[in-house]
Amino acid sequence: MKTEKKEVYNFQSEVKQLLHLMIHSLYSNKEIFLRELISNASDAIDKLRFESLSLPELYENDSDMKIQISINKAQRTLIISDNGIGMTRQETIENLGTIAKSGTKSFLQSLENKQNKKNELIGEFGVGFYSSFIVSEQVSVRTRFAGTKTNEGTLWESSGEGKYNITNISKKTKGTEITLFLKKEEEEFLEIWRIKNIISKYSDHITVPVYIQNYDDKNKTYFWEQINKAKALWTMSQSSITDDEYKDFYKHLTNDQNNPLVWSHNRVEGNQEYISLLFIPEKAAWDIWNRDNKHGLKLYVKRVYIMDNYQEFLPSYLRFIRGLIDSNDLPLNVSREILQNNSITENLKKALIKRSLNMLEKLSKNSKEKYQIFWNQFGLIFKEGPAEDHDNLARIANLLRFASIKNNSAEQKISLKEYVDSMNSQQEKIYYITADSYEAAKNSPHLELFKKNNIDVLLLSDRIDEWMMNYLTDFDGKKFQSISKEDLSLNKLTQDKKIKNDELSTEMIDFLKKVKKILGDKVKDVRLTNRLTETPCVLLSDSNEMTTQMAKLFSAAGQSVPELKYIFEINPEHMLIKKVSLIHDEKKLNEWINLLLDQALLAEKGNLENPHKFISRMNKLLILP
Template sequence: MAEAATQGKQTHGFQTEVKQLLQLMIHSLYSNKEIFLRELISNAADAADKLRFEALSNGELFENDANLRVRVSFDADKNTVTIDDNGIGMNAEDAANHLGTIAKSGTADFFKNLTGDKAKDSQLIGQFGVGFYSAFIVADKVVVRSRKAGDSADNGVEWTSEGEGEYTVETINKESRGTEITLFLKDDEKEFADDFKLRTIIKKYSDHISTPVEMWKEGTPESEGPDGKKIEATEGQWEVINKADALWTLDKSELKDEDYKEFYKHISHDFEDPLTWAHNKVEGSSEYTSLLYIPKRAPFDLWNRDKQRGLKLYVQRVFIMDDAEQFMPTYLRFVKGLIDSNDLPLNVSREILQDNKVTQSLRKACTSRVLKMLERMGKNDKENYQVFWNEFGQVLKEGPAEDFANKEQIAKLLRFASTHNDDATQSVSFPDYVERMKEGQDKIYYLAADSFEAASSNPALEIFRKKGIEVVLMYDRIDEWLMSHLTEFDGKQLVSVTRGDLDLGDLEDEESKKAQEEADKQYESSVARFKEALTDKVKEVKVSHRLTDSPACIVTDNSDMSPQMIELMKQMGQEVPDVKPVFEVNMEHELVKHIDQVQDEAQYKQWVEVLLDQATLAERGTIKDPGSFVKRLNNLMMSLAK
């Protein structure tokens, strides 16, 4: 950071990410320029909310002015627009933290995803958030003057930047608390220094913000009416432009979809519409209102579990806190919105919320509301549900482990690929699978692998394809962990096709079972020879009854940890056991018959080890010693060529 002090003014360098974001917004949001006013008014309204909350315990912060408001003004001659609030305000430290840096994780990932395509990149901004920096979409210079509520007048701060490499911070005198942002508009953005234009934007984007948004209305001079009577002059005054009604307090019949969408953008700083929402007012033993939204895009810091996230909390319409995580479980951390309770005290804190019975009741109700909203979308709007699943599906998969009470309901919402379809799209639900189950089938079969390709080509599927039995294909990293917590659905056991002995239940007739028993006896000596050749590389060797086309496969014993779970634990830095696979051999395969006839024990051992490596590659996509595998394979090919 560059820093130079001159007459009390300090010059700082922007974070690299800030400079890149500024340039991206300036050049990408050409079709959404007017959102700058929505963003700055939203920030000002938040500042008013924060002061209202702080003043609950310290009324002196109001400084004899408890009428909180946001004012928008312009100067056509100077080509400026000013947004002024009397909210909580900032000191020099706040200005440096909030205006000079981007305090969001995932920033690096954000820039990795940039494509250079303006339309696509502008969508990325929606995932990242726009906020204060949207001012530079229309301004080539921004001046912020602020003083924190409760500070002395000489402790104000002025922040100035032209949106390039630097910004300056200077201590100033400011009599009134709050923040005043002046935008020096670019020459080609003069349209925004206009009364009608600004009023139109405010009505469009900020109508249902609970803080009044005011603009100056000019007075009228004394005049004479048509009847010759004198009409008194009127003085100019500040006029409230928005409805200034907290949207969630209004009846649903009074609101349009556009009202909900714009309010979502206000509370989320997203500029894409939400996928869906639920607005509910509950009366009775517990009285509260909730307005919950499902976003269309995941933020870049979705996987940062340390980031505070949650609902906005209001108590009797008074803002209490942002990101109240107590009202939504972690696996629903993507939900945006608010809850307004009549049953919590106005001085509620995060600590009080932790063990509060009212909090627990509200959390249960909000969780149920979101799950029902998702279930409804999954049934009635499959296209949008697929959008949701692609963005948030892996987060929702945390649910069965975290929320035992709602495990079955969450399981209905999960989506996977399956052998019923030909592609990797995760669109098959457990209810879909159950509806298609064959007569006599009492289990749900699944296969977990590292990729869709590895799952769909796994040899363990061969018998299922032959018998026309659908298998759910799982290839997300979290899936094996999920299945350790989700063992049944709709009373039907979930069974991995790569674990333990093959169990088709009533789908296997008595004749097939008898043939399998006879095969086990017939090939006992061959199996023993395989086991001896592999020494300590496998846990057991068996005659396979699940293969029809492949010579061999490996499976995991029911009592052992799966390879996917082992890999997941390794990535988490956990110690893992040394698990050996069960090696299943298709004794009817021509290659296996050839190997079984090899008399040279050294060559036989090479054949068996190659067979094991091939089976391991098919199951796991990798082997411990690929060099030795290639060497053995080359030796065998050379011997066949002689």
Template structure:
């Protein structure tokens, strides 16, 4: 036998300190996590055994056993799953082998609910055992290894752990918790059954506990100083009973599943401490048969934008676990969706590569995408629903289910709206459905509550386009000079401030037959909304201003593609726009910030011929400096920076003095 003492990874040591000092109010989660890990180990054995049936050895029936010893104050969770080798025990139990380790440790806050959620989310649920234990012993043997190649891992949850080789006849893993005095309630069969029923009833494997029965106290020998009987108590019978339903939740009829059970199943598979916003449970039959149980979370995970993180639903084939995060079953823009898909048609040895090519997988992906969009449409439909009085004075009766959905779409969109927009470029077939689900702030609303349909319903008579502007922030969008003529005429403009907006709108040019028009692109043509007198005045101003325009073009030839008199400004002296088919200056800035190449394009400078500063240009000895100040100020107004900030400051200071 060999024995060695090793140190925990620094992040694990920090995590263990958190667990042992902060999470007492969430004690129960340790049992949920350890039973879930045991179930996963059995699923992994079942998957590996598809290609090597010998891994089952002499125990083909997979199970989880929970035992306790009151005298020794130990609670043991045992599975006969895949098990671990000595090196795997060192790797899996001594380090957090996740690309998001740094993010994870940065999120540890001491907030008990939040930290309890993160423990499961990062696959470090094993360490939650230290919530109730001052020492944990793990004994394991990997399926396929010899009995003498077992391993024992022991730690008191401080800075190090011990590993030694042992002889273990049975494959699988036993996690032995040496309970602290304040956790002795878990040495009670009733308490353990209660917690397992709450968190782990859905697990498809049998969770076994030894039966107990009441035994009366024995008669004490007459004359004994105690007299009467010895006290009775619960005694283990040696028989084992299944304490969970041991059938996968998604395989049960919907009528037999409560909302609480659906919510607990979601929490288990997602490691989220909050209940989901909504879910859909359906059996799909036809050319491709599968069951789907899909959830929409209430909150976005903090690593939603981490491109290295795998996302997707769990895939089962004929109730056999195949893989977590089956990305091929759900488009990337729905990566926040959690759940299970159980196929009746896919082969059991399906691989990630095969998933990309399978016709059945494409059918499942399309069906699941439509199901999620239907859930979102249902939430959106009820978002503003309320008890209202009809014209005849009769009040509508609002269904309780409808009432429960009020406000949920607003909550969803605040968390996931930016991700949903990615679908405009990724999912051509559902683009129209997605466009109806999008929401934006506007010049009439600071919150992202205005849909394209809402906007169209409020369009002015004679208005021929849906107007929008993109900006880095809501304040920058609201105060953009490019909105001035629209504000003057009371024309609503959508304010788009998500980084994805510029990219997404390249794939959406109209909504329900009405074109989308950026107020920062091309010349403003308000069509019927601009009267003849205004058009004539603009033409006259442009004609009178031609000599100054020619000088401005010459002065700014290295910065501006063109200089022209504007019809969009009211109070500002100048603004920058791009040609109709050009890349916006905001998108160009974003690409450069991301380290990507952006085409070298020059914006168009539009000047307000009626503004006092612009009028000063004609004949000014500071013409060259004023021209550059106008351009740089227009750039600043839309969130950009001058190419030479120091030169800009010098020019302004020279004029000030």
């Protein structure tokens, strides 16, 4: 075999950190390295099948796709080879010398913070190949990209200690061959029965046959034995698949070490023929909020792999759904652009959205505990639904969960149906409040009237909530109403009469006039209220104006926000208001009214434009007799 001079390269710095953590740490489940290498080999064969649709010559007269494993006990080596797409020299450097994925620092931090769960992280971050160094003192990779000349192969070698060698070699066959030089203490992985058990556990249902080289003692010959079913699980009848097989296939498909919460396996025949297998994970992916996060379904056409992470079948608010679709109707030489403009794709998307929502509805009815796990992990994402999918708004609304006064917990558990079913018989609307945090919402002075009259209020404290409520206008015939906005229905609801001037003392009427004069155009209006029990005053937004939380969202997004003019409501029964109303000194009264306004602003917005001025005014009034 002709070889050329070796070239030495340094690993990317993040890879060095990663390898150090892997090699110098203990793993309770070392066998995962084989799962990762088999998965990579399977992907390489899938990619060759796809590329060969337009370039059949890439098969190089070898269309019998397979993965082979051989063992040499004397040399303590384990060899995993495939006849898939292979890699060019540059791809070898890019794929094995760097972690070309965003969020690497987050991964390393997670790895360091979860010392007892490191095996759960392997694969989840696209670094499965490096798990081979858990059991190996040296790893070599011989590879050649399909369709290139035999002398254009590449040899990659490393002991995992910061450097690797690259050599140009000749390689007769396309694909990749990985040789693991096992550590002495890892000789268990040189036993055929051990390899068979691992393949059966993790890789039984990959679509590529896996063979192991065995020895026939009777005939004194070597032979290749297939050790996996190599049948696409999704093509099998549901009755023949066990729950454990579904769970194992999910783990193989997603590299997630947790079991799925629920799944849906569906075969459709007729005008459109396809198979879908959808899973809802138990745990959110580490980078699901990252803009570079790849999500979507794995796409097959007539059992031929087309692409990973195809996003056009599911909207963004369902991006936590994992799984695959195998269609008989899409063209085999399909491209991303064709798919995006294909009416068949649009019909498939509607069907898959329906199937996903069906899955969630069944989960919410059959297991509140599991649905709560789903909501705690993915509720923030699902809340994007009302804005994205108006066609399914009613179904999405039914699946939303909220915290509320009566629930008395920050955990979002109450459904809108449960809220409506427990409404006061005279209650016309679904009341809610938005705030920066659960504690801020729970302790808002706006709630005093509702607590007094035993009326439940939804407490919305996620950043997305205010945006979501712009699209969620009603449920089951009941309109939503923010309690921080002016609402005439409250008078009817509580049967309290509006405060009238003839029921007030002369002093309070005069006081109201003075407040209006002092505040001027700082507020939209000043009036007395009976909605407060423990707070001297509160700010309300006009029913036609932007709420405080929406203004914060606009501001955080760098957009200009119009000046908010609030309605300043005063509680005439509060001791502080009664005391302030008796002050005749104009300067002192001015200070008190502005202090009360600042207090109300602080309660409503969570901050003040000039907190120093507020503190100075408060200290001054505390000193005065």
